[in-house]
Amino acid sequence: MLMKTRILTCTALIALCAGQAAYAATVGVSWARFQEERWKTDESSLKNRLEELGHTLIVADANGSVERQAADIEGLIAKGAEVLLVIGHDTSAVVPAVQLALDEGIPVIAYERQIKHPDVLYVGFDPVLVGRAQATALIEVAPHGNYVLIKGGQQDQYAHGTLQGQMEVLQSAIDSGNVTIVAEDWTTDWKPEVAQSNMENIITALGDAQIDAVLCSNDGMAGGVVAALEGAGLVGVPLSGQDGDIAAINRIARGEQTMTAWKDVRVLGARAAELADSIIAGADLSTLAGATTFALDDGAEQRAFPLEPTTITADNIDLMVDADWVTIEDVCRGVEPGTHSVCN
Numbered sequence: 001m002l003m004k005t006r007i008l009t010c011t012a013l014i015a016l017c018a019g020q021a022a023y024a025a026t027v028g029v030s031w032a033r034f035q036e037e038r039w040k041t042d043e044s045s046l047k048n049r050l051e052e053l054g055h056t057l058i059v060a061d062a063n064g065s066v067e068r069q070a071a072d073i074e075g076l077i078a079k080g081a082e083v084l085l086v087i088g089h090d091t092s093a094v095v096p097a098v099q100l101a102l103d104e105g106i107p108v109i110a111y112e113r114q115i116k117h118p119d120v121l122y123v124g125f126d127p128v129l130v131g132r133a134q135a136t137a138l139i140e141v142a143p144h145g146n147y148v149l150i151k152g153g154q155q156d157q158y159a160h161g162t163l164q165g166q167m168e169v170l171q172s173a174i175d176s177g178n179v180t181i182v183a184e185d186w187t188t189d190w191k192p193e194v195a196q197s198n199m200e201n202i203i204t205a206l207g208d209a210q211i212d213a214v215l216c217s218n219d220g221m222a223g224g225v226v227a228a229l230e231g232a233g234l235v236g237v238p239l240s241g242q243d244g245d246i247a248a249i250n251r252i253a254r255g256e257q258t259m260t261a262w263k264d265v266r267v268l269g270a271r272a273a274e275l276a277d278s279i280i281a282g283a284d285l286s287t288l289a290g291a292t293t294f295a296l297d298d299g300a301e302q303r304a305f306p307l308e309p310t311t312i313t314a315d316n317i318d319l320m321v322d323a324d325w326v327t328i329e330d331v332c333r334g335v336e337p338g339t340h341s342v343c344n
Helices: 037-052 066-078 095-103 126-139 158-176 192-206 220-231 246-254 264-282 318-322 330-333
Strands: 026-031 057-063 083-086 106-111 119-124 145-150 181-184 213-216 260-262 292-295 303-305 310-312
Touching: 026 037, 026 066, 037 057, 037 066, 037 264, 037 303, 057 066, 083 095, 083 158, 095 106, 095 330, 106 264, 119 126, 119 264, 119 292, 126 158, 126 213, 126 260, 126 310, 145 158, 145 192, 145 318, 181 192, 192 220, 213 220, 220 246, 246 330, 264 303, 318 330
Parallel strands: 026 057, 026 083, 083 106, 106 119, 119 303, 145 181, 145 213
Antiparallel strands: 260 310, 292 303
């Protein structure tokens, strides 16, 4: 897949255009909301790998605004982006802006958050697998009881995919009567403070009803949930997350969070950079490692490059230490001596 209306020009780094499969190009990234911890790691990995491949990265941050993201995409096009990576704030509302790029002949990669469009590529950690990992880990420690669902941003397709995976695991336990969903809420923009407020309201509404597990969709929100649980004297309720935030790993070591679906976004950033490079080089994307197709709602197909998360609990935090994702100091801050093997 190459540009339909734009021509990538060889630079001095490339001796001759004829027969060359690689070009130095400009790759644009439209971030939905760059404030979360993980996106900084994504960007660093993406930028480093692109530079290794001879390309330049330009970025824009929509800061949680649909209107701003549309303007950002137009701005990245105007600045010469020849491939676009889009992390959609609202993965439906961003489609017209994405279509504008496609109409200009600019390939678009939906990064992490799927944009359901057959001409948009997708690369990210499969949200359904994330949801399955979260629910499976909680069912193992809380096979019976009342569950609360703290879901991600309702406007984000990734939140819906995560919920789908959660329910695929939970449904049999719900049908058997072992698990009851006593409350659930969406979390605007995945904001921790919104998750905390939602959890506080749920605790108040449930009154004396017991909460046996909180299926929370990411680590940032889990921090807000922990604050709400602690405020109500409910420390230690089984709790899930995703991403592998440093604060979450510390909470797992302290016994405040049960698991995280770790997404090593260093791998994701590099994979996205290599995918952009393959597009620039005119490669047959169907032959690339990890290539598959996702079925869309209208029966169309989308070329996808999904990655699988790793379930992290108190039993295998050492995997993240060994991978240089976190330090022992990060993990063990505030952990009581003798309560975790990594901290001994």
